[in-house]
Amino acid sequence: MNGRSNGKPSFLAKYLGASLLTLALPIAAAQAQDTAAQGTVITGARMLDVLTGKMIDNPAIFVDADGRITGIADARTVKWGGNVTHIDLGDKTLLPGLIDMHVHLDSPADIGGYRGLEFTDSFWGMTAVGNARAMLDAGFTTVRNVGSDNRNDIGLKQAIDSGYAVGPRIVPAGYAIGATGGHCDSTFLPPSLEKPQEGIADSNDGLRYEVRRQRKYGAEVIKVCATGGVFSRNTEPGQQQLSEGELRVIAEEAHQWGLRVAAHAHGAEGIKAAIKAGVDTIEHVSLVDDEGIKLAAARVRPVWFSMDIFNTEYTQAEGAKNGVLEDNLRKDREVAQIQRDNFRKAHKAGVKMVFGSDAGVMPHGQIGGQFKTMIDYGMTPLEAIQAATRNGAQALGREKDVGAIAVGRLADIIAVDGDPLANVRELETVDAVVKGGKRVR
Incomplete structure (x- = not known):
């Protein structure tokens, strides 16, 4: 033509x-x-x-x-x-259009800790509609939702794609996969109030089944918790919770089905295990050590760091008022500056980076503020923008569509x-x- x-x-x-x-x-x-x-x-x-x-x-x-x-x-x-x-x-x-690789659309930022028990089960899916619209209005036309209860992310994706709601393109994970008592498990309730948590398994066969089950019901990415977390109870961020072998089972099973894997990993040993196991993106990466950075920079199959280095100001200023427990705020304080310093080190070492905000920990419509923090810790403006466009599309395997x-x-x-x-x-x-x-x- x-x-x-x-x-x-x-x-x-x-x-x-x-x-x-x-x-x-x-x-x-x-x-x-x-x-x-x-x-x-x-x-x-x-x-x-x-x-x-x-x-x-x-x-x-x-x-x-x-x-x-x-x-x-x-x-x-x-x-x-x-x-x-x-x-x-x-x-x-x-x-x-911008790409955020780490969001939780069914997580209102102003409800923390045990305050969540004030609401009925379907409440969270309802809030996801407004949060998705807020992200779209903020310029994020594609988001990767890394874990939600009741498959709220999958249902919302279907509603948006069918014209019943307005929001970004969603790459959903369904339930996150993890170990009993780990970050992806339910850790806030006593045994008498708990019910079996989907996504939780303690054997290779069980983990392989959970990958297949999430894909069966609409997951387009597999989320796994390799270490403890900041906003869970009775876990520490640096604590490894799945072995390298278990992570490899998850990665190989997901890749066989054509899915990519995102690993929640704050701790240095869990990060290295996830990289060696073939995980595609490492989330948070707060306590990564020099060996982990070298592994990521050198790995033949690309691995991407997704580091949410902006939300601490919100969580520290508003967390207690929102109901976040002091123990969670303590962990948040302890890892915040270390994570930012490691962001600089990883970028300087040539590790591939994407934009991931952990929206839901902070308000979804405010995440554009992370670009300045990325520049404060070593990126040029172009590199920060590319992390949220070109790089995100590459990490998703969707370069023909977005980015x-x-x-x-x-x-x-x-x-x-x-x-x-x-x-x-x-x-x-x-x-x-x-x-x-x-x-x-």
């Missing part, structure tokens, strides 16, 4: 009937092009190409009826007919004032969101 003859651009032909005319012009198109297509064109003052790191002036992004980008051209040199829907984002900078404004990918686009490469805090207040070529109002 964009063939050239004798060095001059050819005119685009019209499809007959209801067929969609697509446009695939280079950014630097020097001649005006006429289109008579039915579709959408999105324009703005400039666009960040996260694959090259270059800022492109006056983009015109053409989108087909399926919400995929068919071409990108210079808006000053192309024309489009009245039958093309025009989304004009004005004097804004366009970026790919960049590029031909063939879904038209998930956000708009901000100014230049986020000069001031990354522009991403804290997203001005417009387009998902699949349609503006979110």
Whole structure:
């Protein structure tokens, strides 16, 4: 459709009937092009190409009826007919929709500790709808939900995909997998009040079954707890809770089914065991040691660190009021600065990094503030943005769909004032969101 003859651009032909005319012009198109297509064109003052790191002036992004980008051209040199829907984002900078690799949509940040017992079981799924919308409004068009009760993340994904709710694209995990008494188990109630917890197993066969069961009922990623946690009871973050062999069983089973694995791992030994076992992303990574960083940087099968280094200010300021127990706040204080220092070390060592906020520990709509913290601890603005776009798509295995404004990918686009490469805090207040070529109002 964009063939050239004798060095001059050819005119685009019209499809007959209801067929969609697509446009695939280079950014630097020097001649005006006429289109008579039915579709959408999105324009703005400039666009960040996260694959090259270059800022492109006056983009015109053409989108087909399926919400995929068919071409990108210079808006000053192309024309489009009245039958093309025009989304004009004005004097804004366009970026790919952002990707958060670690969220809990059914976890309101202002309800902690035993306060959760005030609410009925279905309450949490209801709150997930508003939290998903808050993340979409914040510019996150794709999120990976790493563990939820009652498969709330899977149900919400189905509701969004079917048009019953508004929110980002969700990569759900269903129930997280872990050991009895570990971080993924129910640890707040006495034995007389507990019931069997799905996802919990204590043998290789049991863990393999839990992988298969989560996939059977809609999980698209497997979440496993390799160490203790900050906000669970009777666990310590540094405590390893699954062996390397057990983690390998989970990773091999998941990979056999075409799923990737995310391992909650604060402690150094659990982190190294997860890396050696073939886990795809390591979550939190708070207490990683030099050996763990070297293992991650050198592993042939890519492993990604997802480090939530922004939420401590919220949890320390608001946690007690929200009902979080002092023991949990103590653990939060102890790991916070160590985690941030290790973020700097891992990035400097060349470890692959993605954006993961642990939204739900803090309010979902505020997570854009993490970009500045990532820069404070060693990243450039471009690297921080790439962590939440290009890198996230690679870690998900979904480079054909999300993570960049590029031909063939879904038209998930956000708009901000100014230049986020000069001031990354522009991403804290997203001005417009387009998902699949349609503006979110």
